[in-house]
Amino acid sequence: MSLFVDIEKRLGSFRLKVCFETADEVFAILGASGCGKSLTLKCIAGIERPDRGVIRLDGRTLFDSGKRINLPVRKRRIGYLFQDYALFPNMTVFENILCGTGDKEAARELAARFYLEGKEQLYPAQLSGGQKQRAALARMLAAKPDYLLLDEPFSALDNYLKSRLERELMEVLDEYGRRALFVSHDRNEVYRLTDRIAVMENGEVADIRSKRELFEAPRTMAAALLTGCKNVSRLEYREDGLYALDWGFYLRTADTGGQMEQKFRYAAVRAHYFEAVRELSEQDKYNTLVCDIIREIEDAFSVVILFRNQCGEQTGDYSILTAEFSREEWNEIRERTVYRGRPLCLRIPEQRIMLMER
């Protein structure tokens, strides 16, 4: 029981080429805007027609260019939650829900299920952002779809509403058998809501993995950046070992097997994995640097430090590193170093360095 997609489509100079298969899971496509993730959803729903390929849902062929099958949208039984909900402005909430089902009783139940009781006779323009989303969800589920497509469902909402609606959506997904494809550019959202993630870049799927694997060890630079990794560097294999060109120091990692093959081209480390070290000794050549602090940015509960390696000779954008500490942690580190005129030395634990081939 799954959704299988293998399609190609050209739109001007943009080329979409995606292939993936989902099981009974919430599957996510994570990508920057313009990477083709919404276009992929539209192809699955039948709104856009791919140039070539196959789309199958639970063995039902929705599209097959070879066999000249192209099921019309209304026969695909795929629910689509639009970014701005696409509620019909000329109909009340109740009439909107009724568009998905002819059954008034079912529509009433769905309105109640989505906390819209008393709001049934209002028009979409009279609803808040959260209520609009609930109405759109109710309408989508009223049509009893076999599969759900969710296109950036939270991007039109205020922050304080987001977490609540996210929890509601989680419940809905659990209730409906976790058969959904979710598209977003927000890594946290994707991590919380989904099971497996496809990273998309320039119209192609760069990486498909379970979310834990993806966030712990992205295989591509695009995946690392999209999963929120702030520090990346190009690599060079030197006599003394692996050298991070942009950061200006040598790396030693937990995974030595891959290093022997010299196949990695990029390294990355997340901002919150830096550790402060008290003293820098001679053998601390690896994974360690002395910071030239460029800026301290106070966040609500943490402090972000932008810095450069003191002995690094690189000047590119990637030579500026980002470290994140909790407030308490940073206060303590600052006591010891900056306030006493001592240099700030940071180290990356071996197992926290991520190496990537492309």
Next chain:
Amino acid sequence: MDYTPLWISVKVAATATVFTFFLGLAAARLVLSLGRWKGAVDGLFSLPMVLPPTVVGFFLLLLFGRNSALGKLLERCGAAVIFTWQGAVIAAAAVAFPIMYRTARGAFEQVDADLIHAARTLGMSEIRIFFRILLPVARPGVMAAVILAFARALGEFGATIMIAGNIPGRTQTMSVAVYTAMQSGDRELAFRWVAVIMLISFVSMFFMNYIVERKGRGGV
């Protein structure tokens, strides 16, 4: 003052608007669903708007005249078109049609495409989508189209005089009456008809602006 040209004008324009309304909406919906031939069909439908009305009248005479097959058939049925008020309706409808069609199409195109996509994912049929969503959401624009088409039909002159002639009390409309009055040197009568026409035109435009503005306020 003999007011029959006013009644004839209103009768002709109103009847022509009814026909134009349905034909224009159907044409707009058809062109929206076309793929490759969109440009060509759109050009064909818009032609009466850019052609001189006399050319439209010429073609209508060719089509409905006594020497054409259609004209002969109509004559046999006792439904002559030439020199009758029905002929004036055909002339007015032909000239007003492109305005109805183009304005309605513009209104349909303004409707958020995702609404239509959403309706399709909900399993709604194309006919239901048209009557339940596309038409209601585009209603202010469609109403404006109706008013513009009515105003155009009311002012029609060239094609009308060619196909329906200028028979006082039968096919003489207001715009033709202005022409006739000026020709016979009755400037006062011409002024009166001009005043009536201007009043009706102004009220129509006022109505249209009112409707379009209501749309701007997000009215349903």
